[in-house]
Amino acid sequence: MTPQRLARSGTLTFAFVVTGAGLAFAATLVVSNASGAAAAGQFFQVVAVLAIATTLSTFGADTGLVRSVPALTARGQGAAVPAVLRIAGRPVLVLAAGVAATAAVLALAPGALPDGVGPAVLLAAPFLVLGAVLNLAFGALRGLHRVPTFSFLQNVVLPSLRVLGVLGVVVAGGGLLALTAAWTVPVAVVCVLALVLLHRIVRDLRDEPGAAPPPDTGTQRRAFWSFSSARGVTAVVEALLEWLDVLLVAAFLGPAAAGVYGVVNRCIRVGAMLDHTARIVTGPSISAALAVDDLATARSVFTRTTAVLVAGAWPFYLTLLLFGPGVLAFFGDGFASGYPAMLVIAAAMLLAVSAGGVQSLLLMAGRSRWQLMNKSTALAVAVALNLWLIPQWGLVGAATAWAASVLTDTGLALFQCVRLLGISPRWPVVGAIAAAAAVLSGGSGLLVRAALGPGTTGLLVHLGLTGVLVAVAAAVLVLRQRSAVRGTEAAACGPKRPRSSRPLLWSR
Numbered sequence: 001m002t003p004q005r006l007a008r009s010g011t012l013t014f015a016f017v018v019t020g021a022g023l024a025f026a027a028t029l030v031v032s033n034a035s036g037a038a039a040a041g042q043f044f045q046v047v048a049v050l051a052i053a054t055t056l057s058t059f060g061a062d063t064g065l066v067r068s069v070p071a072l073t074a075r076g077q078g079a080a081v082p083a084v085l086r087i088a089g090r091p092v093l094v095l096a097a098g099v100a101a102t103a104a105v106l107a108l109a110p111g112a113l114p115d116g117v118g119p120a121v122l123l124a125a126p127f128l129v130l131g132a133v134l135n136l137a138f139g140a141l142r143g144l145h146r147v148p149t150f151s152f153l154q155n156v157v158l159p160s161l162r163v164l165g166v167l168g169v170v171v172a173g174g175g176l177l178a179l180t181a182a183w184t185v186p187v188a189v190v191c192v193l194a195l196v197l198l199h200r201i202v203r204d205l206r207d208e209p210g211a212a213p214p215p216d217t218g219t220q221r222r223a224f225w226s227f228s229s230a231r232g233v234t235a236v237v238e239a240l241l242e243w244l245d246v247l248l249v250a251a252f253l254g255p256a257a258a259g260v261y262g263v264v265n266r267c268i269r270v271g272a273m274l275d276h277t278a279r280i281v282t283g284p285s286i287s288a289a290l291a292v293d294d295l296a297t298a299r300s301v302f303t304r305t306t307a308v309l310v311a312g313a314w315p316f317y318l319t320l321l322l323f324g325p326g327v328l329a330f331f332g333d334g335f336a337s338g339y340p341a342m343l344v345i346a347a348a349m350l351l352a353v354s355a356g357g358v359q360s361l362l363l364m365a366g367r368s369r370w371q372l373m374n375k376s377t378a379l380a381v382a383v384a385l386n387l388w389l390i391p392q393w394g395l396v397g398a399a400t401a402w403a404a405s406v407l408t409d410t411g412l413a414l415f416q417c418v419r420l421l422g423i424s425p426r427w428p429v430v431g432a433i434a435a436a437a438a439v440l441s442g443g444s445g446l447l448v449r450a451a452l453g454p455g456t457t458g459l460l461v462h463l464g465l466t467g468v469l470v471a472v473a474a475a476v477l478v479l480r481q482r483s484a485v486r487g488t489e490a491a492a493c494g495p496k497r498p499r500s501s502r503p504l505l506w507s508r
Contacts, residue, residue, distance in 0.1 A: 382405035
C-alpha cells in the first residue's frame with residue numbers, strides 16, 4: 001500500500017474508530033445513568049465473560065489471517081487465499097461450538113457465575129459462534145487491505161445497532177437479559193454483512209503471472225496454526241488483562257464498585273482506540289513489507305504510527321488526568337469516586353502509548369511467541385497485584401495492578417522491537433510531538449483547571465480551547481507544507497542491518 005493510500009485508509013479508519021468510541025461511550029452512559037452502579041456492574045460482568053469467551057473461540061485465527069493474507073497477495077498468490085480461509089475457519093467453528101456449550105453448562109450450574117449473570121450468559125451463548133465467525137471475516141478483510149470497510153462494520157454499524165438496542169431496552173424498562181440481547185443480536189446482523197462482502201472480494205482474487213506456486217495445504221496449515229495458536233493464547237491473555245480486574249473488583253468489593261470501575265475502564269479504553277486504529281491500518285502494510293524483507297518501509301511505517309499515536313492519545317489522557325471528575329459526572333451519581341483510579345492508569349497510559357505500535361510490529365514480524373511471553377508476564381503481574389492490592393486499596397489497587405501490567409507488557413515489547421528486531425522510531429520526532437501535546441493540551445488544561453476547577457464547566461472549556469489550539473497548529477503545518485512527522489523517511493528510521501546474510505523475518 002502506497003503512503004497516500006495508507007494515509008487515506010488511516011484517515012477513514014480513524015474517523016470510524018472515533019465514531020465507534022463515541023457510540024461505546026454513549027452505550028455506557030445510557031446503562032450507567034438508567035441502571036445505577038450496581039446494575040451497570042452486572043452488565044459489565046456479562047460483557048467481560050462474553051469478550052473472553054469470543055476471544056477464546058477465535059484463538060488467534062483472525063490475526064493469522066491479517067498476517068498471512070497480505071503476504072500471499074504481496075507475492076502474487078491471491079488464488080491461495082480461499083484455502084487459507086478454510087484452514088482458519090474449520091477449527092474455529094469447532095472450538096467456538098465447544099466454548100458456547102461450556103458457557104451454557106456454566107450458566108446452568110448453580111453458583112458457577114455471579115448472581116444474575118448466569119441467565120444472561122445462557123442467552124448469549126449461541127452468539128459466541130457467530131462472534132468467532134465475524135472475527136474471522138474481519139481478519140480477512142483487514143488482510144485484503146479493506147481496512148475502512150472492516151472498520152465501518154466494526155466501529156459504526158455494530159455499535160450503532162447496540163446503542164439503539166440498549167436505548168430501546170431502557171425505554172421499555174427491560175433488565176439484564178434484555179440488555180444482553182441488545183448487545184449480542186447485532187453480531188448476527190453484522191456477521192451476514194461481513195461474509196457477503198468478503199465473498200465478493202475473494203471471488204475476484206487471481207494469481208499474478210509468474211507468481212510462484214503457494215506451499216501445499218499441509219505446509220500452509222502448519223505455518224498458519226504455528227503462528228495463530230500462540231497468538232490465540234496471547235489473545236485470551238489480553239482479554240483477561242482487559243477484564244480480569246473488573247471481575248475481581250466485583251468479587252472483592254461488590255457489583256456497585258465493579259460498575260464504577262467498569263466506567264473507568266471504558267473511559268481509558270476510548271484512548272486505546274487510537275492504538276487499535278494503528279494496528280488495523282498498518283498491520284497489513286508491515287506484514288507485506290516484511291514478507292519481502294523490506295525493513296526500511298517497516299521502519300518508516302512504525303515511526304509514523306508512533307508519532308500519530310502520541311499526537312492523538314496524549315491530549316486525551318491529559319484530559320482524563322486533569323478533568324476526570326467532570327468526565328465521570330456524566331455517568332451519574334456515585335461514579336466520581338473512580339477518579340483516583342483514573343489518575344493512576346491514565347498516567348501509565350501516557351508512557352505506554354509513547355512506545356508506538358510495538359504490538360503490531362511483533363505480530364507482523366512473526367513473533368507471536370514473544371508476545372505470548374510478554375502478555376503472560378503482564379498477566380502474572382496483574383493477578384498478583386490485584387489479589388494483593390484490591391483488598392487494601394480498593395479501586396486504586398486495581399488501577400495500580402492494571403498500570404503495572406500495561407507497563408510491563410509495553411516495556412518488554414519495546415525492548416524486543418528495538419534491540420532484537422532492530423526496528424525503532426526516531427525518538428527526537430516522538431519527543432517533539434509529545435512536548436507539543438503536553439504544552440497545547442496539558443499546559444492550557446492546567447490554566448483552565450486553576451481557574452474553573454476539574455468539573456464539567458472546566459472540562460467543556462478545556463475541550464473547546466484544546467480544539468482551537470490543535471486546529472491552529474494543524475493550519476500552521478499545512479500552510480508551511482510541513483509534515484507533523486517530518487524525518488520519517490525510510491532512510492532516516494534507524495540503523496539498517498545487511499539483509500543478505502539472514503532469513504526473511506516473515507518466514508521465521
